Amino acid sequence: MTVPIFEVRDVTYRYHEVTALDGLNLTIMRGERVALLGANGSGKSTLLRVLDGLCFPEKGNVAFQGEPLTQNRLGGEVEFDFRRRVALVFQNPDVQLFNPTVFDEVAFGPLQLQWPKEQIRDRVNEILQQMEIAHLKERSPHHLSMGEKKRVALASVLILDPEVLLLDEPTAALDPKSESQMIDFLVGCSGGQKTVVTATHDLDLVEDIADTCHVFQRGRIVAAGAPSEILNDQALLLGTNLIHAHRHSHADGEFHSHPHRHDRGH
Amino acid sequence: MTRARKNSQGVVERSLASFVSALEHTFYAEELAKKNGVLQKLDPRVKIAAILPLIVIAALARRLWVIAVLFAIAVGVAMLSNVPLGTMAKRVWLGVFTFTGLISLPALFLTPGQAIYTLPLLGWIVTAQGLRAATYLIMRAETAATFSVLLVLCSPWSNLLKAFRVLRLPIVLVVMLGMTYRYIFLLLRNAHDMFTSRKSRMVGRLDGREQRRAATASAGVLISKTLQLSGDVYSAMRSRGFQGEVYVLDEFRTGWFDWVMLAACVTLATLAFWFGR
Numbered sequence: 001m002t003v004p005i006f007e008v009r010d011v012t013y014r015y016h017e018v019t020a021l022d023g024l025n026l027t028i029m030r031g032e033r034v035a036l037l038g039a040n041g042s043g044k045s046t047l048l049r050v051l052d053g054l055c056f057p058e059k060g061n062v063a064f065q066g067e068p069l070t071q072n073r074l075g076g077e078v079e080f081d082f083r084r085r086v087a088l089v090f091q092n093p094d095v096q097l098f099n100p101t102v103f104d105e106v107a108f109g110p111l112q113l114q115w116p117k118e119q120i121r122d123r124v125n126e127i128l129q130q131m132e133i134a135h136l137k138e139r140s141p142h143h144l145s146m147g148e149k150k151r152v153a154l155a156s157v158l159i160l161d162p163e164v165l166l167l168d169e170p171t172a173a174l175d176p177k178s179e180s181q182m183i184d185f186l187v188g189c190s191g192g193q194k195t196v197v198t199a200t201h202d203l204d205l206v207e208d209i210a211d212t213c214h215v216f217q218r219g220r221i222v223a224a225g226a227p228s229e230i231l232n233d234q235a236l237l238l239g240t241n242l243i244h245a246h247r248h249s250h251a252d253g254e255f256h257s258h259p260h261r262h263d264r265g266h
Numbered sequence: 267m268t269r270a271r272k273n274s275q276g277v278v279e280r281s282l283a284s285f286v287s288a289l290e291h292t293f294y295a296e297e298l299a300k301k302n303g304v305l306q307k308l309d310p311r312v313k314i315a316a317i318l319p320l321i322v323i324a325a326l327a328r329r330l331w332v333i334a335v336l337f338a339i340a341v342g343v344a345m346l347s348n349v350p351l352g353t354m355a356k357r358v359w360l361g362v363f364t365f366t367g368l369i370s371l372p373a374l375f376l377t378p379g380q381a382i383y384t385l386p387l388l389g390w391i392v393t394a395q396g397l398r399a400a401t402y403l404i405m406r407a408e409t410a411a412t413f414s415v416l417l418v419l420c421s422p423w424s425n426l427l428k429a430f431r432v433l434r435l436p437i438v439l440v441v442m443l444g445m446t447y448r449y450i451f452l453l454l455r456n457a458h459d460m461f462t463s464r465k466s467r468m469v470g471r472l473d474g475r476e477q478r479r480a481a482t483a484s485a486g487v488l489i490s491k492t493l494q495l496s497g498d499v500y501s502a503m504r505s506r507g508f509q510g511e512v513y514v515l516d517e518f519r520t521g522w523f524d525w526v527m528l529a530a531c532v533t534l535a536t537l538a539f540w541f542g543r
Contacts, residue, residue, distance in 0.1 A: 054501045083507040090505075094452055094497040100424035100444040107515045112507030117515055138422065140296075142451035156506070 003066040003085040005030045005164060006051055013046055013219075019059065020046040022219035027194060027255070030163075035206050036199040037193050039241035044199035045091065046164045046219075051197065053079075084113055087157035091168040093149035096156065097141040102133065105141070106156045113160070121220030123159055147178030154185070167198045171205060183208055201242060203210035203231060209223045215240055271283040277477040281484075282465065285458040289451070289543050298419050303347030304527075305420035310429035311415055312524040316531035317417045323411040327542030330398075334406045336538055340412040347420050358415050359408060366407040372399035428516045432494055449495070456491060 006028040013021040015133045020043045028034055049055045053074050055080040062069040064082065074082060090096045099105040099192060104128060113186040128134040133151050139148060150170065157165070165186040170186065186196065187211040198209055206213060206227045213230040217240045223230060230236065237243040299306065305313060324336045344354055379395030418426065424447070426441045464480065472480065 049501070052505055054505060058363045069456070079509065080507060085506070090498070090502055092498070095495065096502045098445055098448060098499050098502065100427075100448050101422075103517070104424065104444070108503075109506040111513040111515055112509070112511075114513075120515055123519060140424075140451075141448060142455075143296075160506075 002029065004028060005032075005065060006197075007061075007063045007066075008047075008050075009063075011050065011057040011062060012048075013050060013055065013057045015046075019219050022052070023060070023219060025221065026214060026221060028197060030195055031193055031208060032195055032210045034195075035213045035227070036197065036216060037201060037203070037206065037240075037242060038199075039201055040229035042216035042217055042240070043219040045060060045168050047216075048088060048168050048197065048199055051164075052086055052166055053082060054088070080113055081161055083109075084160050085162055086164040086166065087155055087160060087162035088166040089150075089153050089168060089170060089255045091172055093146070093153045094141070096153045097144075097149060100140055101154050102128070102136045102141070102144075105152055106159055108154060109160050118211050128160045132156070145178075146173050147181070150174065150178065161259040162255065163193065164195045165197070167196065169200055170198060170203075171200070171202055175182075190224050203237070205241060208232060215242070272348075277472070277481045279465070281481075282458065282461050283486050285454050285461070289454060289458075292451070295351040295419055295420070298349060298353075299422045300419075301348040303349070303420065304343060305416060307523060308405065308527055309518050309520045309524045310425045311432045311518060312520060312528050313417055313421060314429050314432060316424075317413050319535040320531065321410045321413045323538045323542060324413065325406050327406070327538060329542045330402065330405065332542035333402070333409055335447050337405065337409040337412065340409060342414065344412070344416055349416065349419055353419075354412065354415070358411050362407050362411045365406045367400075370403045373399045373403075405489070425516070425518075428514050428519070429486060431514070437512050437514055442515055445499075449499075453488065453492060454493075457484070457488055460487065483493065505518050 004027045006026070007250050008024055008026040011021050011024045012019065022043075024043070024047065026047075036047060046055070050057060051064075051069075053064075053069055056062075056069075056071050064086070067073070069082075097105050099108055102256050103124060106124045107120050110123065113122075125134070125137075128137055131151050131154065133148065133155060136144065136148060136152065141152070144152065154170075167186075171182050174182060183205055186198065186205070196209070198205075200206070210227055213223075213225060214221045215230060215236060222240065223233070223236050234243065277290075278336065289405055308316075320336060327333050327336070341351070371494045374392045374396040377393050377396035377399055381391045381395035382394050382397065383392040384390070385392070400454075421429070424444055425433075427443050431437070431440060461484065464484075
């Protein structure tokens with residue numbers, strides 16, 4: 001029987017008095033592309049941090065490939081192995097780009113994992129070429145556009161060739177061109193051995209980047225299924241603040257209000 | 267802008283101006299470091315090994331002409347490195363002259379020796395020995411400062427930090443200073459945005475007490491944001507394997523030009539030391 005890559009059982013996590021995750025249950029299989037959908041504050045980012053071993057639940061269990069993911073277990077060689085295999089791309093790239101130059105940023109992960117220096121130099125140059133950001137090598141992060149920052153953030157984790165990619169709102173604040181490049185990359189991850197978990201409230205991406213969706217509301221999963229199933233359930237999307245119902249007009253000039261998305265020939 | 271209007275928004279206007287000025291200074295320095303000049307071409311380790319001895323010798327030399335020659339060489343190197351002399355004058359020479367001039371002013375009158383001039387009205391006597399002492403101090407400061415500023419202006423800050431490892435600067439200090447440099451800009455921008463937002467909602471004058479309250483509140487908000495940011499950055503570092511040890515990697519490569527320049531500077535330093543002792 002195949003062991004799931006992540007297994008989350010009855011997980012609860014609180015930030016002081018705010019419950020971010022409330023008895024959550026979730027299973028992610030190897031190679032699966034999962035979208036975590038939900039409005040702001042629904043618990044998606046917190047779950048990604050829990051899956052990345054950055055915070056640990058006060059109740060419940062998390063397992064990575066059948067092994068418990070706990071603070072005690074993550075240390076020394078076990079942590080090195082985990083960090084190489086699981087990578088998180090943060091929503092705010094300024095948090096993730098903490099080195100003075102792009103080169104230093106991309107080299108950070110391999111340096112921490114104590115790869116040989118020549119190998120790191122070669123691999124950094126290679127990944128910069130692949131991501132089409134070689135011209136940014138000596139630039140400081142404060143000289144980069146948002147799209148460039150996101151690509152550098154992605155390069156800084158892809159250099160380790162992780163098995164699992166956790167992406168927190170990867171297309172947030174991107175212009176249309178940068179967004180389409182990001183989507184192309186996420187689509188390119190399909191069919192491979194990489195497990196990709198994307199937290200987003202952008203419904204336009206979901207059908208392209210995910211095989212399974214989990215809809216979050218107040219720290220719980222309220223629905224799960226294939227993208228087509230979830231995206232056609234208007235009552236669910238409206239109830240979880242994933243779509244809206246503001247006043248607008250169609251070609252006839254009449255103003256009215258009903259649930260809708262802006263992408264669907266409306 | 268009239269003086270009244272300048273005073274009316276005091277801390278907000280002045281803060282915005284200083285944030286913009288700080289950013290402009292830094293971007294200008296980064297542009298200089300990318301130019302195609304003599305110093306910019308050198309390996310940063312060679313730059314440090316070549317320039318630091320010259321700074322020390324300029325500070326210790328006992329012959330004025332030796333210091334003057336070193337200063338002239340520094341000016342020549344600045345020109346060959348495409349550093350405008352106006353920039354050097356504004357950033358280095360004027361400030362150093364004023365500061366060291368003020369410090370050495372008493373020496374003109376208090377150093378015993380041959381009188382060469384008497385100040386009218388006050389009757390204070392300027393001695394030749396006093397003038398000589400003041401000139402030495404100013405020349406040493408100007409020359410050392412010129413070399414130091416050239417070293418900083420003609421090298422990307424991150425490369426300079428890594429290159430200081432040749433002097434056994436601890437890695438943790440290199441990494442900390444690098445991250446400080448990185449996040450200063452983010453915090454400057456945050457502060458700029460905060461003050462711009464405040465300015466866009468202000469009508470009329472802020473009195474002194476309100477200005478102080480505005481400044482204090484802004485400092486508090488920035489500290490709070492900084493603490494939040496530092497926690498998130500630490501998480502991001504842990505996420506990529508950070509366990510307390512830091513490492514740096516450079517791509518420095520020395521070539522024939524570096525060795526030639528290093529040999530030239532070592533020769534110059536040796537001659538300056540010999541003739542300046």
